[in-house]
Amino acid sequence: DIVMTQSPDSLAVSLGERATIKCKSSQSILYSSNNKNYLAWYQQKPRQPPKLLIYWASTRESGVPDRFSGSGSGTDFTLTISNLQAEDVAVYFCQQYFGAPLTFGGGTKVEIK
Amino acid sequence: QVRLVQSGAEVKNPGASVTVSCKASGYTFTTYGISWVRQAPGQGLEWMGWISPYNGNTGSARSLQGRVTMTTDTSTSVVYMEVRNLRSDDTAVYYCARTPYCSTTSCYSWFDSWGQGTLVIVSS
Numbered sequence: 001d002i003v004m005t006q007s008p009d010s011l012a013v014s015l016g017e018r019a020t021i022k023c024k025s026s027q028s029i030l031y032s033s034n035n036k037n038y039l040a041w042y043q044q045k046p047r048q049p050p051k052l053l054i055y056w057a058s059t060r061e062s063g064v065p066d067r068f069s070g071s072g073s074g075t076d077f078t079l080t081i082s083n084l085q086a087e088d089v090a091v092y093f094c095q096q097y098f099g100a101p102l103t104f105g106g107g108t109k110v111e112i113k
Numbered sequence: 114q115v116r117l118v119q120s121g122a123e124v125k126n127p128g129a130s131v132t133v134s135c136k137a138s139g140y141t142f143t144t145y146g147i148s149w150v151r152q153a154p155g156q157g158l159e160w161m162g163w164i165s166p167y168n169g170n171t172g173s174a175r176s177l178q179g180r181v182t183m184t185t186d187t188s189t190s191v192v193y194m195e196v197r198n199l200r201s202d203d204t205a206v207y208y209c210a211r212t213p214y215c216s217t218t219s220c221y222s223w224f225d226s227w228g229q230g231t232l233v234i235v236s237s
Binding site: 038040042049050051052055061093095097098099100101102103104105106107 | 148150157158159160172174175176208210214219221222223224225226227228229230
């Protein structure tokens with residue numbers, strides 16, 4: 001199974017500042033035939049289902065603010081929230097869909113400093 | 114707009130079975146897969162499996178050891194997931210999620226729309 005490891009477990013960021021979340025896969029999730037990284041990012045607020053932010057590691061889902069961006073390739077990925085807003089307080093998960101079983105990172109809780 | 118509406122909360126005894134339904138609307142039902150993801154209280158997300166409403170193909174996580182069955186009714190745009198021989202560690206919120214990137218044989222994808230979740234409590 002591909003293990004997804006997120007860091008940090010939690011972070012506190014001032015309003016308007018940048019939050020950076022890391023996700024590392026135990027094996028490469030870059031598919032060489034199409035040069036795509038099989039990684040997605042989600043935001044989950046309390047008592048709500050997850051919401052898709054990013055897929056293919058860097059493609060922003062329609063309607064997601066452009067302060068959310070994804071980067072990385074192979075085994076190391078980053079979700080960056082620029083200009084943090086109060087409504088961005090949530091837990092963020094990465095997910096690989098390179099192969100079964102599909103697996104998620106343990107989550108990173110973002111709070112306001 | 115895309116909507117996935119799940120059935121209500123359930124309380125079950127250990128060893129029993131539970132069926133959760135997920136009714137889709139707002140898109141062509143057979144053109145997307147449906148996956149199931151669960152989340153134990155205060156925990157992370159666990160992928161359970163997928164079904165293709167187009168051809169009925171399914172796949173599930175080995176960890177569920179054959180205890181899960183997923184079916185679909187294309188006439189009503191509903192997907193059902195049954196979990197058998199429930200244990201206390203099956204206590205979780207169960208989510209269905211629309212799965213856009215499916216081939217003819219698998220649905221390994223991101224999830225672009227989620228149901229509201231169904232709490233299943235397994236307790237004697």
